Amino acid sequence: MRRYLFSTGLLSAVVGGITLLRALRSDESFTWRTALAWLSWGISISLAIGAVVDTRRARRGRLIDSDSPVAPKAKKLYKSRLDRSLR
Structure with missing residues (x-):
């Protein structure tokens, strides 16, 4: 679960949200x-x-969609999963 929660994309999005929340505290319209x-x-x-x-x-x-950023790696991941299940 840590692998997913601490992904760089998710962390940067959360930090960006914190920055936007801080901007709301200011007196600007x-x-x-x-x-x-x-x-x-x-x-x-x-x-x-x-x-x-x-x-x-x-x-x-x-299966995942072909437009996913993970799609090129999916074949490798699927193959490693298949190899583990055959052992």
């Missing part, structure tokens, strides 16, 4: 730039969680 920053953060966290889910699925030998 909410502008369109702030809204875009929150939208960007939401997309980043979604992509990071999706990569973690795809990695977990690939390690368990399940």
Whole structure:
């Protein structure tokens, strides 16, 4: 589980969210730039969680979409899983 929780994409998205929360504490008004920053953060966290889910699925030998960033490694992961199960 640590492998998934401490992935670099997920950690950077969480740190970005903390930075945005700190910006909300200031007395500045909410502008369109702030809204875009929150939208960007939401997309980043979604992509990071999706990569973690795809990695977990690939390690368990399940199929993943070909547009996933894990797809090139999925064949290696699937092969190693198959080799372990045959032992």
